[in-house]
Structures are given as C-alpha cells and as structure tokens.
Amino acid sequence: MQLQLSTWHEVQDYLKTSTGVVIPIGSTEQHGPNGLVGTDALTAEIIGRALGEKIGCLVAPTISVGMAVHHMDFTGSMTYRPSTLIAVIFDYVQSLARHGFTRIMFVNGHGGNIATTNAAFYEIYNHRQSDPGKGNQPVKCLLANWWEGPETRKLCADLYPTGHGSHATPSEVAVTWAAYPDRVKYMEMEPEIAPTGRFTDAADYRRRFPDGRIGSNPNLAKIEDGKRLIEASVADLTTTYREFLAA
Amino acid sequence: MQLQLSTWHEVQDYLKTSTGVVIPIGSTEQHGPNGLVGTDALTAEIIGRALGEKIGCLVAPTISVGMAVHHMDFTGSMTYRPSTLIAVIFDYVQSLARHGFTRIMFVNGHGGNIATTNAAFYEIYNHRQSDPGKGNQPVKCLLANWWEGPETRKLCADLYPTGHGSHATPSEVAVTWAAYPDRVKYMEMEPEIAPTGRFTDAADYRRRFPDGRIGSNPNLAKIEDGKRLIEASVADLTTTYREFLAA
Amino acid sequence: MQLQLSTWHEVQDYLKTSTGVVIPIGSTEQHGPNGLVGTDALTAEIIGRALGEKIGCLVAPTISVGMAVHHMDFTGSMTYRPSTLIAVIFDYVQSLARHGFTRIMFVNGHGGNIATTNAAFYEIYNHRQSDPGKGNQPVKCLLANWWEGPETRKLCADLYPTGHGSHATPSEVAVTWAAYPDRVKYMEMEPEIAPTGRFTDAADYRRRFPDGRIGSNPNLAKIEDGKRLIEASVADLTTTYREFLAA
Amino acid sequence: MQLQLSTWHEVQDYLKTSTGVVIPIGSTEQHGPNGLVGTDALTAEIIGRALGEKIGCLVAPTISVGMAVHHMDFTGSMTYRPSTLIAVIFDYVQSLARHGFTRIMFVNGHGGNIATTNAAFYEIYNHRQSDPGKGNQPVKCLLANWWEGPETRKLCADLYPTGHGSHATPSEVAVTWAAYPDRVKYMEMEPEIAPTGRFTDAADYRRRFPDGRIGSNPNLAKIEDGKRLIEASVADLTTTYREFLAA
Amino acid sequence: MQLQLSTWHEVQDYLKTSTGVVIPIGSTEQHGPNGLVGTDALTAEIIGRALGEKIGCLVAPTISVGMAVHHMDFTGSMTYRPSTLIAVIFDYVQSLARHGFTRIMFVNGHGGNIATTNAAFYEIYNHRQSDPGKGNQPVKCLLANWWEGPETRKLCADLYPTGHGSHATPSEVAVTWAAYPDRVKYMEMEPEIAPTGRFTDAADYRRRFPDGRIGSNPNLAKIEDGKRLIEASVADLTTTYREFLAA
C-alpha cells in the first residue's frame, strides 16, 4: 500500500490495524560506467514497494537524494549535506508520528546514508523525549539496509563469489535492471574488477576510483539475479519489519 | 531523459549540449475523499517526465514532500517545515550547479510550495553572489506551476466551468488517474462542490474544509481529461522552458 | 497607537478590547535615481501608522530591512537572507502571541518580502500546532501589501496610466514625498520610462535595469498624489484588517 | 545623513569620502509604569540620528527589537532570541560591507543587547577571516552604548545623584520625552525608588521587580534633562566614532 | 605532546615535521552501578594521551560530552544533540585545518558517537570541497575506536570470555581504574551479567536495562587488565595513525 496512491481515508483505516510504516531512502549518484545514477534510490524503492505489496504495510514516498558528498566529483551526483538530511528525516518522522505511526522503518539503498540517518534518529528521540507533552508519544525508528539480511547476503555470495565489491555492485545493478530492463547495458571496463580501498572527500574518491566503481564488476549483473535478489531481500525485510513491530 | 535512469557518462554528454534541468516538486497531503495523498507529487512527476520525454531535457528526482503544514490535521499528510524545504532546494541546486547546470526549472504541483520555493531561490542567489569564487558561477532558478500556462488554463476552464476549485481539483485528480487508472474512484460528497475561503493553520483548515476539498467537485474528473491536461501542460512548459534557457 | 510610544500598562489595557496588531514591514534598497533607499520601509510605516491613528489599532515597530538579495549590486541596499527574515518574523509573532495577540497583520511595502513572509507564517504555524500546550494558542497572520486594495489600485491606475511600472514606482515615491517633502527631487532619466522584465540575482538585476527602476517613471510622482494614496490605502487596509479580526 | 532618506547615488558619493556608518540598536520592552515600551530603540535612534546630523555620518535603519528575553512577562515586550539577533546583525554588517563600508558602529540603547551583539561581531569576523576571498575585506565593528561616554556619565550623576538605577532610568526616559514631549507622564510609584538586584529569566525578573523598574525613579526625568543628555551623548559618541574611524 | 600543555611556538615547530593530530572524543553518561559517568571520555583521553606520549603526535583537548541521547534517563548523563556535536567537530577540524593540519584522527571512547562523527566528517568535506579557495586545502578525518584494533580485541576476548557485553564493559571500566585506582569499586549486581538487546530512546533504554549495563559484568574488571588494554590499544592505534598519515 503506497501512501502516495492512497486516499487520506484509506490511511486512517490502515492506522486502525497497524502503526508501522516503511520509507525507502536512497541516493542519486554515479554508479560506475553502466550503473544508473539513481541506483540506490531505485533499489530502495523497488524493494520497499515490493515489501508493501507482499505484507500490506504502508510505504511512504522515497527519499531519492541522500548523503553523497564523496561522489560529487562525478557528473550527475547529488547530495544533501548531512545537516539537511537530518532535517529531512526529522520532518518525515514528525509528520508520520503526528498521525499515530510509532514504528518507522527506513529501507535503505545507500551505505553513505547510514551514519547520518542514525544521527537523525537521535535528533528525533532527543526532541520528543525532551518534551513529552501532547503529541510527543514515543516512536521507534529503524534503518534496514536491503542487502544485509541473511538470505540476501547468502544469495549475493552465491551469485558473485568474486567481483561483488562495495560500490556499483552487480547485485544493486541487477536489482535496477530487473525493474528497468531497457537500461541493461554491458560495457568493457578496465580493470575488470575495480580497485578497493578507503576514501575521504570527493577529490580523494575520484582519484582512487576513476570510473566510480569500488571493488566491483557490474558486468556480472543479470536481470534474473535482480529478481531473485528482490525476492530474497523482501523475505529478509519481512522478518525485520515484523520483529520491529513487535519490539 | 531521467537523471535516475542515466549513467554518469550520459549526464556528462548531456551537459555538452545543454545546461538546463527540470525538477518535479510536489507534496504528500490529503486530496479530499477520492484524491490521492500523493496527487501533487504525482502530477509534477507525470508532467515533468512527459516534458523530458518530449523535448529531451534532463529530469531530476522528484521532491515528493512539500510545504503542507496546513494539511497536517488530515491523516497521511506529510510536510517539510519551510526551513527544511529551503535546505532541500538549496542542496538540489548546489549539487546540480557544481556540475555546470545553469538553468534549473522546478515543475511544481502544489500551491503551498510557491512561497517557500521562491524564498529558497534567494537563499541560493545570496549564497552564490556573496562569494563569487571558483564554482559559484551564476545559476537561474524558475518555478513553473504545471497548471498555469495558457493552454492548460483554457482547457481547465473548458472542462470544468464550475466545480474546479483550488484543492482536490478535478484537473489534478484527472492527471493522476490518467497515469494510475486503477485508482479511479467516484464517491458521493456532501456538498457536491466544496466550500471556498481562506485558511491559516491546520486546525483552521480542517474546521473550514472538513473533507479536505476547497471549492472543488473531483467527481468531474475523467481519465481522458487527464491525458489532455498532461498534453496541454507539456506544451505550455515547453515554451516556458525554452524561453528560460534563452534568458 | 504605536507600541513604541505606549507604556506596558497601556498595552495591557489595549488587549482587553482587541487582540489585533499591525506590523509594518519594508526594505532598505535602491529605488532608482531619485527614490529613497528606505522607500519600502517608509511607505509601510507611514501607512501602517496612519491606519493605527485612524482606527486605533496597535502598531508594532517597523521591520526596516527585508528580503532584497536581488538589489545588492546597488550601493546602499541591505538584505536579510530569507532564513534570517523567517527568524525575525517568527520572533515578532512569538513575542506578541505570548501576550495574547491572535491577529497579526503585516502591512508590507516590498514585493520581495511576500514569498519569505508567507514561508515564515507556516514556520510559525508548524511550531505552534506541533506543540499545542500552554502558551501555544492559535494565531492568525496576514500579509497585506499597501498597494493591493481596490481603492489604491484604482487611484494608481488613474494617476499613472503609463509609467507606473513595478519598482521605483511613482506611487511609492509619492507616498514617501508626502511624508518627507524635503526629499522631493526631479531628475532627468534615460529612458524616461524604465524597461520591464524578469530577473534572478543581483548581477542579473543590475545588468537589465542599470539605474534600478523597473518599468517606471518616478518623475510622475507628486506630493499631492502621495497624500491621496495614503488615504486610499488606509481605507483599503481598514476593511482588510476588520475582516481579518472577524475571521 | 539617514540611509533611508538617501538615494543610492548619494550613498555612492558618501563612500568616496568615508567608509563609516552608524546603526542604532535598541529594544522593545516594558520600561516601568510611565516609560515607553520603545524607550531603548527610541534613545538609540534619537541619539544616533543626532550624531548623523552633527557630523554627517551615514545612519542606517534602527534595529528596534533586541534581546529582551527577561522582559517577556511584561505585556508588550518583544524579543529576538540571541540566535536571531546574531543573524540580524550578521546580515546588517554583511550587507554594508559588500558596498565597501569598513567601520560599523552600533549606537546601543539596551544593556541586554551587549552580550549578543559582541557575540555577533565574532560570528562575522570568523566568517570573513575564514574565507578571505573577494568581497571579504576586513571590517571593524564597535558597540557604543549611548550612556557610557564621560560627559554623559557625568551629566547623569549630576542630574540624578539618587534614583537613577539601571532600568527605566530617568535619563533614558528624559531622552525619549525630549523627542516625544506629548508622552510625558508623571505617576505615583511604590516604592518611589525601585529595588535593585540581579535576575535571570522573565519570571524571576517579574517577581523581583513587579512594576518593571530596577533601582530607578523615572519621575525625576525632565524634558530639559533629555535635551542635555542627547547633546552630551552626541559629543561623547563623536569622539568614539572619530577614534574608531582612525583605528 | 598535548596541545593544551604546549606553547604556540611549539605547535608551530611541530607542524614542520607532521600535519597529523589526535583528538580524544568520549561521552559523559551512566556506566552502570560501579562504572564512572566519565568512562567514555576518560578512556579516550587516557589512551589518546598515551599514544601521544609514545609516538610524539599532538593531542588536542578531549571532547568530553558526546551523543548520549539514549542515556538521558539515568541521572548524571549529558548529551549533545547530534546537530550540536556536528558543529563541535566541524569547529575543531576547521580550527586545526586553518593552521595546516591535514590528518585528524579522533580516538573514540563511545559507540554512540560513531554515526554522528561520521556525519560531521561529511559536513566538513562538503564545506571544504564546495569552496576550494584559499585556506580550504583538503583534510582527512578518521574515527578510531580504542577497542577495535586486533590486539585490543584479542586481549578483550582473552580476559573476558563471557560477561564483556557492550555497555559498562569490564574492559572500559578496567581502563579507567588503571588511571584512577582510587575509584575501584566492586558491587553486587543482579543479574550478574546484564541482559542484551537493542534500544531506541532514553525511556526504552532505561526500561530494558534498568541499572544501565548491557550484556556486561563490570565486576570482572581489574586494574592490571586496564594497563594491558591501554598498551594494546596504543599499539593498535599506532599502526592506524601511521597508516592514516601515509594515506
């Protein structure tokens, strides 16, 4: 059930049976020579909405831009400053909490969001617990990366024993191709598997990883993989979400 | 050409021929008994992307939540504080300007965004002109409401001589139905045409407009209308965008 | 009744009969070759205080600097960033609301303030409705441009059928001259009627409108016009304010 | 020379001979049973403008609201949060510095502004020195309290050997009466001379000083005193300003 | 070499041979029945300064309060909001970078700081890379938790095969006791090993972990363990720091 595609009366009805909601959060940034700029937002949205269809939870609109400061030397990348992203998440949660939502799970598609999103949760908790008056009932927030559940990790390891890497990975590319098959594009890359390593700011990232990939060979991706990954991730997230509702 | 569905090399190529970009901006808020909560974001996205397909301009990811403080007493509505929305728009423009974009047109679906978006533009201009150093080349921002061009206004007047109103209008409902035909839903409403008037905060809005509509009869909407409205708006916005590029 | 010229006991007494208050808001910016830098603040203050004298409403101190980012390439112009102006208006309203004022009307002298002031109102509404505890009774805010009432518009049209324009207009110049007759100054300008058009930032404004005027011939202004305009605007604002109190 | 009553060409001419400017800064807050709410803004404005007339320096528009958090339990008082006042002063100085002003003297009428104004100066210095690029030439800011020069202090001591106190003082009341003689009002107060002491927040202030005065007997004020005080303060500030220009 | 105990000429000399600096960052929060409120700041400071003594790197003053929103229902706990901690870290780094430091390693004593500190690094990188002018040379920031190096982890596992847990751990208690032996205090606790689990806000934390510990038995701590842990951590951090300088 997508919030955007519901009427307000339907949301009112939903709240009678559940106070949980899912928010896809991603990023808009380079994903190597053949990955889409929107990969991280698309994966979060594809999987978040598939979860909503499978278990009937409400899915709020995707946060499509994330914290991608380190990608900004690649054309097309966009970023929120961490302080902006904290404000964005704060307002998302405050809006939903006002209506009575108490379990707010972010399905995340971008590693770079993790730190800032967790910081945002504590900005929210601090605000609400400092003034426990009317309307400030406790809420619980959770960040769930789509790739980190046990089934998904196992499938990734099986599908890509080498060349998975950590950015522009074949798994994330495959998920987007499953949903946008007309975007499939195989390209020669040099080296076949990108280097790995740490980075700091945008200039440092670009210098170390000139085509944008880290440790990955995205040419390993297949549409069929993407379908299986979506299924695995939805299964993992179903467990995560149900445990979260019960917590 | 959607930014999210492009590779970073494709964006690099695009910039060789144009420094213009379109950003759909909407809202997530009640739209009366049968309108979708996402109406304003959906209309902006539908029309913004149709514009991109017609004339080949780049379309950035939609800003799906807007300034909807006055809708917050209806379940499911979400809002950015004006200060948050200013930060969001600031970061969108700063990100794109870094890559060389100089004409940034927001296709808007929500009247409540207009004031804050224009305030944001001047926050940006002030920032960039105060420090005209490296990377702070001038940019021009423009807000274009999808409904305000001459063809679109004429078509609205023709289609809905009465009962158009200003919130949960049949025209915006029709646009969403054209894109999401499985969401068509006709319902009895009382009164048939909602009352009109001014409002201040959320409580005041709810008291005056108890089902959320202002001045409208959304049951007048038809899928076919929506298709024509999209076409008319894209035609209007094509003119607006081309004049903007040339300015 | 000016707040600045009252004692606190007099304000206490005033509140027994009315919870309305008027705040003049203007700008400090170039107004062409012979218009005063303070034109927009002076017009708002002159008319706001005249309204106070006519109908006895309380008039708070003038906000003399506004949002004039686009005027900053003309010497003497001052500006608040939109974010600062939002904070200024927020604090004005929060201060007055604490004492029990519930209808707060800004008499505005500067088109550039409109967007930011309306954004500020929603920053305030959001703050107050999010925490409806002690001291956060609802307030209503209204922005009334001194030039937009029916009598004033008609008089402008009658007095200046051509050459009124939209910046450094003969009407605003006339209002300041009525109050500061020693500042009357007629000067040759080239062209007689300034060009019109749109603008973005300060450099763009300066390039398009090199002497600062937009579409106007301020030499048409006369002290006598100013007196009539003040009277007309006070009449219009009397209606606006009374309707606002009753809303 | 008042900025508000000048044209932008006149300001341009002024800058050829001087880069100094004066900004009156006051407050809007209770001043005891017979003092005006605007006393601190009025005194700063009266004396700042008199200084401008005497020595020809440019006088910017008055900052009429100051940091008066501790007065907020008295009806009619207004306050900026310290953070807002810092933003206000920041924008005043940034605006003027852009045009080439380098010596910015605030003529202050309110003790409660001193800390925050000095904090603001360092927010400005930090901003400008952190990025010493184009447009960030050094500026010097100075806060000059109208009452603290040697002639003014001596005159106060002579006029009011007892009952001067520190809030709603006869000297500040006299200065406002000199400019607004129709506001002269003598009233019985109990006790004749108000108590003295320290205070923290608004509730604490109100409890300790129930009619708003601290240590003063404002009934000692006379219009004639006010005229002499204005003259003395202008003389003191002339010295201060000239030394500041030369520093 | 402690910054606080150096003269500015000594710092100037230091910079001739190294542009690296270490900043201890901790927290002030409950650490169970017998752990010290300052545990996380003390461990970071003890180990950070020991590192400075061993390898001669400069050690800046400790950030003693961290992000401890979730501890605030235990008396004595203090917290920065995430947004404040971002500002604190931003100013630390900006100050040091101004003098030419380019490798800034935070030795961290508190898990709750990790997310916010990493968010802060990207706030800094974004600021500096957006305006690569004078003074904005690139800096690299690194967060190193004192407990996460291989030697330290191995020693922890050897010393405390059970009852280590994740808050008020015997290892962190032992480190503080090694430095403050007069604070050693063994107490009966019930249960001997605290429960484990996840938590959200302060109320949730308190409810799940009523005496403050998570998964730990701090009575296992010994002064001698603390000495060995300090040594192990300094050895680990020496490697980390040297690799960081070379990166």
Place this chain on the structure above:
Amino acid sequence: MQLQLSTWHEVQDYLKTSTGVVIPIGSTEQHGPNGLVGTDALTAEIIGRALGEKIGCLVAPTISVGMAVHHMDFTGSMTYRPSTLIAVIFDYVQSLARHGFTRIMFVNGHGGNIATTNAAFYEIYNHRQSDPGKGNQPVKCLLANWWEGPETRKLCADLYPTGHGSHATPSEVAVTWAAYPDRVKYMEMEPEIAPTGRFTDAADYRRRFPDGRIGSNPNLAKIEDGKRLIEASVADLTTTYREFLAA
C-alpha cells in the same frame, strides 16, 4: 566531586542534598611565547575542581574550547563559532536541568567567552520559559570569572603592580605552572611588557600584538603565586556559589 569520576548512583545521591553544579569553561589559544595554549581551560579546570574538593559541589567536565576567533592567526589556537558555543552551553544546561539541577555556575577562564556565554543563557531562558511544560522547570545560570573576586583581584594587584596586562598574564600563567610545574619556562621577550590596546579580528590582533601577549610580562609568574591565586580564587568562588545557591 567530579561528575566524570562519579557513578550515576552517586549523582543521584548528590541531588538529594543540592541542585547546584559547577562547569569549568575555558579556551584553547595562544598565550604568548611561554604561556600554554590550554591556559584558559586549565585555569578554569584547576580552580573549578579545587572548588569542588573544598566545598563538595559537583564539577562537570570542562568545556576546553571557547570563543577565540580573534586568536586564530596564532598556530595552535582553536575556536568555536559563537553559534556553536551557544549550542554547546545550551546542551550542557539542558542535560543537567533534565536531572533536576537548578543552579548552574560556569567557572570561566577566558574573557572572550563572556559575551557568548551570556547570550547562551538567554537562549536557554527563552527556550524554557516559552514552553513551561513538564521538564522545563526554571534554571538559573551564572558565569563567574576566576579572576574577578575581591581576594583574587587584590592578590593580583599585590603580586603584579606592573606587567599584569590582560592576555598571557602572569597570574594565569602562574596558576597553570602551579598545576604543571614541569611546564615552567622563562624566556626573553621584546618588549618586556607587551603593548596594550583594542582589537577586532584575528589579523588585527596579530598585527597589534605580534607575540600574542597584551600588556603583560608573563616572566613575572611564579609557581608559588599560582598556589596563592588558586586559593584566593577558590575562596572568592565559594562565596559566589553559596550566594547563587541561595538566590
């Protein structure tokens, strides 16, 4: 009683008998050729903790970085922007007030902190009095400079009839040497007694006071003086604190 060296149960017990707490606040900045960079933080900490030992009051962790914008052209100096320091102090006070502390005395070691700290107090008072709900009981804050009590001032005058000055003074140097005797260092300086005068930003300070001192001859400092100054200051602050508790 140091907060950092207490358990949370001990703090709970403390609150049964007193709601007062002391916070040392200093700065990290050049102190001339032989003064320590940490002088202002060290003096505040040394004296604040000595006060705690003498009278048993709780002493929170030192704020080691202060407002030192004007020192930033000397290597090793660090600064918070005023806005950051306001946030830091805000969070310190809000944290402590949550547990029931109501009298919060800052023992200050740095003149440059005074304005900003006082501004912060009013940011706090405004926040708490604007929303007097649960948890927002009134608090009182006080800034006490360690050098300003009568005994301390008299001793300074006796010890250093000439050459005390206002920055890198022999008295503050002596206090640090009493605590860190291995840092004693006498050096030839030219001139023997530094010049005096006013300053604005960092460049201005450096130009006027090239070795960092203002008006002082720090070679007059002796360890023995430091011991006496600590004792005198603790005596003065004992009186200040007790009066504050009783206020």
